[in-house]
Amino acid sequence: MPISFSDLLLSQPLLADGAMGTMLHTRGITFDRCFDELNLSQPEAVAEIHRAYVDAGAQLVVTNTFGANRYKLGPHGLGDRVAEVNAAAVTLAKDALETSIFVAGDVGPLGVHLAPFGRVKPDQAYAAFREQIEALVQAGADLILIETMSDLQETSEAVRAAKDIGGVPVIASLTFTRDDRTLLGESPAKVAAELVKLGVDVIGVNCSSGPAQVLRILNAYKRAAPEAKFWVKPNAGWPEQVGGRIMYSATPDYFAEYAVAFAEAGAAIIGGCCGTTPGHIAAMRAALDAPREKTEHHYIVATTEREERISTLDRPTELSEKLAAGKFVIGVEMDPPRGFSLHKLLAGASLLAEAGADVINVADSPMARMRMSPWAVCHLLQHEVKIETVLHFPTRGRNLLRVQGDLLAAHALGVRNVFVVMGDPTAIGDYPNAMDNYDVVPSGLVKLIKRGFNAGVDHAGADIGQPTLFLVGGAVNLCAPDVDKEIKTLRKKIEAGMDFAMSQPIYDAAVAREFLERYAALHGPLSIPVLAGVMPLYNIRNANFLHNEVPGVSIPERLRQRMADAGESGPEEGVRLAQELLAELQDVVQGVYLIPQFGRYDLVAQIIDTVRA
Numbered sequence: 057m058p059i060s061f062s063d064l065l066l067s068q069p070l071l072a073d074g075a076m077g078t079m080l081h082t083r084g085i086t087f088d089r090c091f092d093e094l095n096l097s098q099p100e101a102v103a104e105i106h107r108a109y110v111d112a113g114a115q116l117v118v119t120n121t122f123g124a125n126r127y128k129l130g131p132h133g134l135g136d137r138v139a140e141v142n143a144a145a146v147t148l149a150k151d152a153l154e155t156s157i158f159v160a161g162d163v164g165p166l167g168v169h170l171a172p173f174g175r176v177k178p179d180q181a182y183a184a185f186r187e188q189i190e191a192l193v194q195a196g197a198d199l200i201l202i203e204t205m206s207d208l209q210e211t212s213e214a215v216r217a218a219k220d221i222g223g224v225p226v227i228a229s230l231t232f233t234r235d236d237r238t239l240l241g242e243s244p245a246k247v248a249a250e251l252v253k254l255g256v257d258v259i260g261v262n263c264s265s266g267p268a269q270v271l272r273i274l275n276a277y278k279r280a281a282p283e284a285k286f287w288v289k290p291n292a293g294w295p296e297q298v299g300g301r302i303m304y305s306a307t308p309d310y311f312a313e314y315a316v317a318f319a320e321a322g323a324a325i326i327g328g329c330c331g332t333t334p335g336h337i338a339a340m341r342a343a344l345d346a347p348r349e350k351t352e353h354h355y356i357v358a359t360t361e362r363e364e365r366i367s368t369l370d371r372p373t374e375l376s377e378k379l380a381a382g383k384f385v386i387g388v389e390m391d392p393p394r395g396f397s398l399h400k401l402l403a404g405a406s407l408l409a410e411a412g413a414d415v416i417n418v419a420d421s422p423m424a425r426m427r428m429s430p431w432a433v434c435h436l437l438q439h440e441v442k443i444e445t446v447l448h449f450p451t452r453g454r455n456l457l458r459v460q461g462d463l464l465a466a467h468a469l470g471v472r473n474v475f476v477v478m479g480d481p482t483a484i485g486d487y488p489n490a491m492d493n494y495d496v497v498p499s500g501l502v503k504l505i506k507r508g509f510n511a512g513v514d515h516a517g518a519d520i521g522q523p524t525l526f527l528v529g530g531a532v533n534l535c536a537p538d539v540d541k542e543i544k545t546l547r548k549k550i551e552a553g554m555d556f557a558m559s560q561p562i563y564d565a566a567v568a569r570e571f572l573e574r575y576a577a578l579h580g581p582l583s584i585p586v587l588a589g590v591m592p593l594y595n596i597r598n599a600n601f602l603h604n605e606v607p608g609v610s611i612p613e614r615l616r617q618r619m620a621d622a623g624e625s626g627p628e629e630g631v632r633l634a635q636e637l638l639a640e641l642q643d644v645v646q647g648v649y650l651i652p653q654f655g656r657y658d659l660v661a662q663i664i665d666t667v668r669a
Contacts, residue, residue, distance in 0.1 A: 065258075065285055065324045065325070068344070069318070069319045069323055069324060069325065069326050069344060070115050070116055070158075070324065070325045070326070071113055071114055071115050071116070071315075071325075071326055071327065071337065071340060071341055071344060072114060072115070072116040072117070072118065072160075072287075072289060072325055072326065072327025072328075073106070073109035073110075073114040073116065073117045073118060073327055073328070073337060074109060074114075074327060074328035074329070074332030074333055074334065074336050074337050075292075075328060075329060075330050075331060075332045075333070076091070076102075076105060076118065076120050076122070077091055077122065077330065078330050078331050078332075079105045079333065080094065080101065080102075080105070083101060085101075090123070090128075090129065090132040090134065091120060091122070091123065092120060092121055092122070092123050092124040092128075092129065092134075092141050092145070093129075093132060093134060093141065094120065095120055095121075095141055095144040095145045095148055096140070096141065096144055099144070099148050102120045102145075102148055103148055103149075103151075103152035106148075106149050106152045106153060107152055107153070108334040109334055109337055110153055110154065110157055111334065112334040112335070112337040112338040112341060113337060113338055113340075113341025113342075113345075114157070114327070114337050114341075115156075115157060115158065116157065116158040116159075116160055116325065116327070117149055117153065117157060117158075117159060117160070118160045118162045118201055118203075119142075119145040119146055119148075119149050119159060119160065119161050119162045119192065119197065120145050120148075120149075120162070121141065121142050121145045121161065121162045121163070121164075121188070121192065122162050122163075122164035122203070122204070123164055123167065124138060124141045124142050124145065124162075124188055125138065125163075125164075125166055125167075125184050125185070125187070125188045126138050126184050126187065126188075127166045127167050127168050127176075127184060128164075128166065128167045129141065138187050138188055138191060139187070139190075139191040142161070142188055142191035142192050142195065143191050143192075143194070143195040145161075145162075145192075145195075146159060146161060146192055146195035146196050146197050147195060147196075150196060158198045158199065159196070159197055159198050159199075160197065160198065160199050160200070160201040160227070161189065161192030161193065161195075161197030161199070161200050161201065161224075162201050162203065163185065163188055163189060163192070163200060163201065163202045163203070163214055163218075164203060164204050164205075165204060165205055165206070165207070165210060166181060166184055166185075166210065169207075170207060170209055170210050170213075178209065178213055181210060181213040181214075182213045182216060182217050185213055185214040185217040185218070186217035186220065186221065189214075189217050189218050189221055190221055193221055193223055193224055197224060198224060199224045199225040199226070199227060199257075200218045200224055200225070200226050200227070201227045201229065201260075201287075202214045202215060202218065202226065202227065202228045202229065203227075203228075203229040203260065203262050203263075203289075204229065204230075204231045204262055204263050204329075205228065205229065205230045205231065206230065206231055206238045206239040206240065207238070207239070207240055208230075208238070208240070208242055208246075208247065208250050211228055211230065211250075211251075211254075212250070212254055214228070215228055215251075215254045215255075215256055216254075219254075219255065225257040225258070226256050226257050226258075227256065227257065227258040227259075227260050227287050227325075228251050228254065228256040228258075228259065228260060229259075229260025229261060229262045229287055229289070230242075230247050230260070230261060230262075231261070231262060231263040231264050232244070232261065232264045232269065232273055233264075234265050234269070236269065236272060236273060236276075241521060242521070242522075243276070243522050244261075244273045244276035244277055244280065245276055245277075245279070245280040245522070246280075246521070246522055247259075247277075248276070248277045248280035248281040248284065249280055249281065251281075251284075252281050252284060257285065258284075258285045258286065258287045258324060258325065259277055259281060259284045259285070259286055259287070260286065260287030260288065260289070260325075261273045261274060261277065261286075261287075261288055261289075261290075262287070262288070262289035262290070262329045263289070263290070263291055263329045263330060264290060264291060265291065265293070266290050266291055266292070266293045266306055267290045267306065267310065267311065267314035267317075267318075268314075269290070270288050270289075270290035270314075270318075271288075271314065271317055271318065271321060274286055274288055274318065274321050274322070274323060275321055278321065278322050285324040285325075286322060286323045286324055286325075287323070287324065287325040287326075287327075288318050288323045288325070288326055288327070289326075289327040289328055289329040290314070290328065290329055291306075291328075291329045291330045291331055291332075292306040292311070292328065292329075292330065292331030292332045292333075292336065293306035293331065306331070306336075308333075308335045308336045308338070308339035308340075309339060311328060311332065311336045311339055311340055312339040312340055312342065312343035313343070315339075315340035315343045315344055316343050316344065319344060326340065326344070327340075328340070371525075372525065372527070373444060373472050373473050373525075373527050374414070374415075374444045375414065375415050375444055375446065375473050375527060376473075376527045376555070378414060379555075379556055379585045379646065379647075382646070383414075383646075384642055384646060384647055384667070385414045385415070385585075385587060385646060385647030385648075386412065386413050386414050386415075386647060386648055386650065386664055386667060386668075387413065387414060387415045387416070387417050387446060387558070387587060387647065387648070387649045387650065388408050388413045388415075388416055388417065388649075388650045388651075388652065388657075388660055388664075389416075389417040389418075389419055389649065389650065389651045389652065390404065390405065390416050390417070390418055390419070390433075390437075390652075390657075391418075391419050391422055391427060392418060392419070392420075392427040392428040392429070392430050392432075392433045393427065393428055394425075394426065394427060394428075395428075396428060398433070398436060400655075401433065401437075402436070402437070402440055402441060404655070404657040405437050405441045405443060406441050407657050407658065407661050408443075408657055408660065408661060408664070409441055409442070409443040410661075411660075411661035411664040411665055411668070412664050412665070412667075412668040413443065413650075413664055414444070414647075415443065415444050415445060415446050415473065416434075416437055416441075416443055416444075416445045416446070417445070417446040417448060417475065417558075417649065418430040418431075418433045418434050418437070418445055418446070418447055418448060419448045420447075420448045420449065420450050420479065421450070421479070430447055430448060431447055431462065431465060431466040431469060431471050432469075433445075434446075434447050434466070434469070434471040435469040435470065435471060438470055438471070444473065445471060445473065446473040446474070446475050446529065447466055447471050447473065447474050447475065448475045448477060449462070449463070449466075449474050449475060449476050449477070449501070450476075450477050450478060450479025451476070451477075451478055451479060451494045451495075451496050451497060451498060451500075451501050452478055452479030452493075452494045453479060453493070453494065454494060454495070455493070455494075455495050456495045456496065456515055459495070459496060459501065459504070460504075460509075460514055460515060463505065463509060463524070463526070464509075464520070464524075467509075467524045467525075467526065472524070472525055472526050472527060473526075473527045473529070474505065474526050474527070474528050474529065475528075475529040475530070475531075475558060476498045476501045476502055476505075476528060476529065476530050476531075476549075476554075477498060477530070477531050478494075478497070478498055478531075479494075498530055498531070498549065499530075499545075499548040499549045499551075499552045500552070502528050502530060502549050502552040502553055502554045503552035503553060505524070505526050505528050505553075506526070506528055506552065506553030506554075506555075507552075507553060509523070509524040509526060510523050510524050510525065510526055510553075511523055512524075527555050527556070528553065528554055528555050528556075529554065529555060529556045529557060529558055529587075530546075530549040530554045530556075530557055530558075531557070531558060531559070531560070532546050532557040532558070532559050532560075532586065533559065533560050533608050534559045534560070534562050534567055534568045534571045534586075534588065535560065535562055535567050535608055535609070535610050536571075536608070539570075539571060539574050540574070540578070542571075543571075543574065543575050543578060543579075546575070547579065550583065550584060554584060555584060556584050556585045556586070556587065557584060557585070557586045557587070558586075558587045558589060558649045559586065559587070559588050559589045559649070560589050560608045560609065561589040561590060561591035561602070561609050561651060562588055562589060562590070562637075563609075563610070563611045563612060563615055563633075563637065564610075564612055564637075565637060565640035565641050565644055567610075568586075568588050568641065568644050568645055569644050572586070572644065572645075585645075585646035585647065586645045586646060586647075587645065587646065587647040587648055587649040588641050588644070588645045588647070588648050588649065589648075589649045589651060590634055590637060590638065590641075590648050590649065590650050590651065590663075591609075591650075591651040591653065592627075592630040592631055592633070592634040592650070592651075592652070592653065592656075592659055592660065592663065593611070593615070593619050593626070593629070593630035593633060593634075593653075594626055594627055594630055594653050594654060594656070595619060595622075595626030595627070595630075596616065596619045596620040596622075596626065598619075598626075598653065599611055599615070599616045599619045600616065603616065615633060618633065619633075627656065627659055630659070631659050631662050631663055634650075634663045635662075635663055635666045635667075638663065638666070638667055642667075648667075650663060650664070
């Protein structure tokens with residue numbers, strides 16, 4: 057039945073059929089059988105399933121040829137009968153159905169890995185796909201469905217073969233793992249963009265974990281390729297083995313709700329994959345035919361904790377949103393442990409989160425002392441305490457290979473707020489003879505992240521698969537002895553793309569005000585938010601040490617005198633001084649970066665309480 061593409065994609069969504077393999081399995085066909093061979097040995101069993109779907113309201117059925125290529129047929133002794141198996145499937149479907157029903161020639165993955173992940177070369181894959189597709193088209197398939205693909209390279213060879221043969225529309229449909237990526241890590245946006253380039257007529261998603269995930273991916277497709285047409289065929293949920301059989305839990309009523317959601321999201325062709333039955337298709341038919349007003353809230357999307365975490369990787373961080381909204385942000389620094397026990401750190405972070413901290417800043421080997429890697433701590437804090445983190449990322453001690461590898465690892469773990477610093481020299485730490493070299497300075501690393509990784513390329517310009525979405529901060533010394541020199545350094549970081557700045561500890565709000573006024577006089581108002589460093593004093597000995605021995609820290613005499621007068625009540629006086637300073641800073645900067653001393657997170661919590669109140 058020759059048809060045009062416009063005839064196929066009607067003004068109303070086209071309803072496709074449901075599963076073939078799991079339906080055959082429910083009839084006693086074991087999974088070790090070659091389902092495609094049933095077109096020859098048990099044609100009536102296949103035909104009955106086709107008819108059941110049409111009786112349920114399907115307007116399109118898919119041939120029983122998912123594995124009918126020479127690589128999958130070969131182990132069953134059918135490698136030389138590719139054309140026969142595929143032609144029989146098309147004839148079987150057409151003879152069993154009304155002439156108004158569209159027949160899609162089904163083309164699944166080859167079941168082998170293409171180079172460089174396997175031994176099959178692209179031209180060999182192309183030849184195998186062409187052999188199968190040619191048989192389907194010659195037998196009269198109305199369109200070609202390339203489905204359940206997980207490798208864009210393999211998909212491209214199948215599409216190329218179908219396009220070279222020509223004469224029918226081509227649908228290409230990929231499947232995604234539960235983290236909304238293909239098995240080779242491609243995002244829905246990347247898939248949609250590549251399929252558009254390949255010139256397919258319809259972009260699809262099928263199988264995967266169920267309707268909720270498929271709807272997410274459809275929406276992502278739509279954002280990436282708004283002018284495209286879309287095919288969706290979700291599984292009936294996640295499979296379970298019950299009594300020796302594979303069972304799926306999603307009900308027909310559930311699928312009916314999602315059929316409407318798919319239609320409203322822009323799907324042109326809707327059906328079901330593994331685990332769906334004629335009952336699912338009948339429910340979808342009734343839902344699509346029922347009069348309705350368009351709504352965006354008639355279905356529920358349930359996601360696992362892992363799915364929710366992964367889906368946030370394509371959105372700005374909470375810190376980014378708070379800074380953009382002008383909220384006064386409170387960050388608190390925590391040092392990773394010397395060993396691998398995190399009990400105390402998690403308890404402290406929980407206290408800070410309850411007090412109202414926005415983010416936890418995790419230092420990297422502070423004072424060049426050996427500590428647990430900070431991105432592991434960041435990941436655990438975000439997972440266990442549910443508070444966002446800022447990863448301190450020093451350039452010192454890392455070459456370009458490690459810098460980029462560590463950044464990608466952090467992003468993969470969901471850690472996307474990064475504070476770029478030079479880092480403390482190893483000479484002052486636990487291993488003074490350790491390597492202290494670096495390939496990139498902080499402003500260079502900011503540029504690498506913002507103009508490289510966040511644009512989807514590495515330092516050499518090579519594609520990294522998809523852009524990262526890092527928010528990048530850098531250091532500023534508001535108490536610098538040479539303010540103009542410090543401003544010049546800050547300008548380099550801003551020009552490189554820095555999103556926010558965090559200062560070294562200050563003890564006088566006037567210092568911050570004067571620095572920002574000088575910057576404005578030279579370059580206009582500062583265009584990025586500043587979080588002023590605040591380190592509560594603990595006692596007079598601590599105050600004298602910071603003032604005399606820590607570079608960049610200056611504590612006014614009046615404050616040191618108050619700490620001396622406080623005596624044993626030094627910690628409480630330090631809290632009061634910090635609270636007073638924060639009250640003055642709220643009109644000067646957009647946030648503070650609290651640095652607890654001696655692990656006294658309880659004192660910092662008191663300071664946060666005052667600000668939030």
